[in-house]
Amino acid sequence: MGRYDFPRNIFQTLLASAFLVFASSTTALATDRTIYLTFDDGPLQGTENVLSVLKQENVPAAMFMVGLHVETSPRGRELLAQAKALPLVTLGNHSYTHANNRYRVFYSNTRAVVSDMLHANQVLGLSPIVNARLPGRDVFRLPHIATEDLSINVAEWQREWLDYELVSEAGFYLYGWDFEWIHSNDGKPVQSVDTLVSEIDHLFRYNKFVRPGKMILLMHDEMFQDQFNGREKLAALIDALKQRGYAFGDIGSYHQ
């Protein structure tokens, strides 16, 4: 019997060292490749599915909510309460009016922009410092990080930059995004999960994010409203990213 001890020990040692190499490489991978899931515009149809998948998958996310949707959607207050009760969720401010989707008009009045954001704090029950995303603008204002929305032209930016600065000074950490799971006008996800995952792999190879190794993924609650496959699509994305060794970050740790 004793003659089997030696090879078995060798085998165990090899297995253990292989595991260590694997574990350290996945740890390195995880810290180098973190995805921050963010969901905008809730509470809406779809919010409940998002919350349920986050719980099932046990991954953190930021949900940037719109004050008006809390007050006008029939289940708004209930969904807001559910999101707040889930420790995985960081509730964020996405304005009160969502600029009524007329961004140029909205950002032409700095005082109104700041008060719209503060109004949303009241409705959402948030107090400074508040994680937030401006409606329609991919702008970052965080300690040591400030970036502009490259999709607007310089003239527009010159009219708007003071809005971003003063909102930030009013007690907000503003987050833009690195990449979006796009949706169609009727709220359906455009890229398939497979396409999205390969796009994400590709982007991490270039690693041109606002913070290297950290990708903020923008999605919208309404994309997951389908009662048949709304949950499945989001769960499939998260499962695929987990399998590929990505870590999921809490937005509060993003800029630290």
Ligand SMILES: [Zn+2]
């Ligand atoms: Zn939005």
